[in-house]
Amino acid sequence: GAVVSQHPSRVICKSGTSVKIECRSLDFQATTMFWYRQFPKQSLMLMATSNEGSKATYEQGVEKDKFLINHASLTLSTLTVTSAHPEDSSFYICSARDQGRGGPSYNEQFFGPGTRLTVL
Amino acid sequence: AQKVTQAQTEISVVEKEDVTLDCVYETRDTTYYLFWYKQPPSGELVFLIRRNSFDEQNEISGRYSWNFQKSTSSFNFTITASQVVDSAVYFCALIGSGTYKYIFGTGTRLKVLA
Numbered sequence: 001g002a003v004v005s006q007h008p009s010r011v012i013c014k015s016g017t018s019v020k021i022e023c024r025s026l027d028f029q030a031t032t033m034f035w036y037r038q039f040p041k042q043s044l045m046l047m048a049t050s051n052e053g054s055k056a057t058y059e060q061g062v063e064k065d066k067f068l069i070n071h072a073s074l075t076l077s078t079l080t081v082t083s084a085h086p087e088d089s090s091f092y093i094c095s096a097r098d099q100g101r102g103g104p105s106y107n108e109q110f111f112g113p114g115t116r117l118t119v120l
Numbered sequence: 121a122q123k124v125t126q127a128q129t130e131i132s133v134v135e136k137e138d139v140t141l142d143c144v145y146e147t148r149d150t151t152y153y154l155f156w157y158k159q160p161p162s163g164e165l166v167f168l169i170r171r172n173s174f175d176e177q178n179e180i181s182g183r184y185s186w187n188f189q190k191s192t193s194s195f196n197f198t199i200t201a202s203q204v205v206d207s208a209v210y211f212c213a214l215i216g217s218g219t220y221k222y223i224f225g226t227g228t229r230l231k232v233l234a
Contacts, residue, residue, distance in 0.1 A: 032220060046222070049220070107219070107220055108153070111164070111167075114163040114165075
């Protein structure tokens with residue numbers, strides 16, 4: 001259980017275009033999802049917390065208008081990179097909390113496989 | 121403030137050697153959770169272990185073992201008889217009480233040479 005998928009796994013786009021990445025919890029409901037960005041040879045950096053039915057909470061330094069997050073259902077959050085530029089090229093990882101779990105697993109995040117974005 | 125330190129940036133070992141990856145954490149919370157994840161070249165984070173602050177029992181799973189010591193705020197990970205497939209980046213992470221946010225260490229890149 002607790003499987004998270006991401007689509008697409010890889011995307012290459014031209015500079016100036018927008019790219020949408022989907023994050024789905026396949027076998028559980030997730031009121032809270034998270035979006036991370038990872039540069040080569042670096043750790044994961046939390047970009048934003050996505051809350052179902054409300055606005056996302058962005059971390060300091062993350063441009064809200066650049067990285068649009070929508071969490072329209074309990075199983076789907078999307079990250080749209082608007083007007084992408086080469087510096088947006090990165091590995092984007094989403095995760096989700098299983099709200100149905102209690103005990104030690106309550107705060108645990110389940111991670112998707114990641115999306116590698118390359119902007120030409 | 122909460123912090124996770126993985127002082128070893130990169131480790132190289134020869135196959136069949138044992139290797140220990142260090143993780144030191146800082147938190148003022150009395151209840152917290154510690155995790156280890158493996159990130160192979162494919163990029164997907166693979167969950168290895170979760171440990172809560174009240175459970176200091178060491179754990180062994182096959183070739184993997186973990187040593188949790190609250191007295192030194194450490195949660196070290198040992199791979200016995202390493203294999204080439206163990207080559208990956210390993211992340212230690214912390215969640216404090218009352219928060220959903222992971223605090224990740226900077227990761228340790230392990231290279232196991234044949």
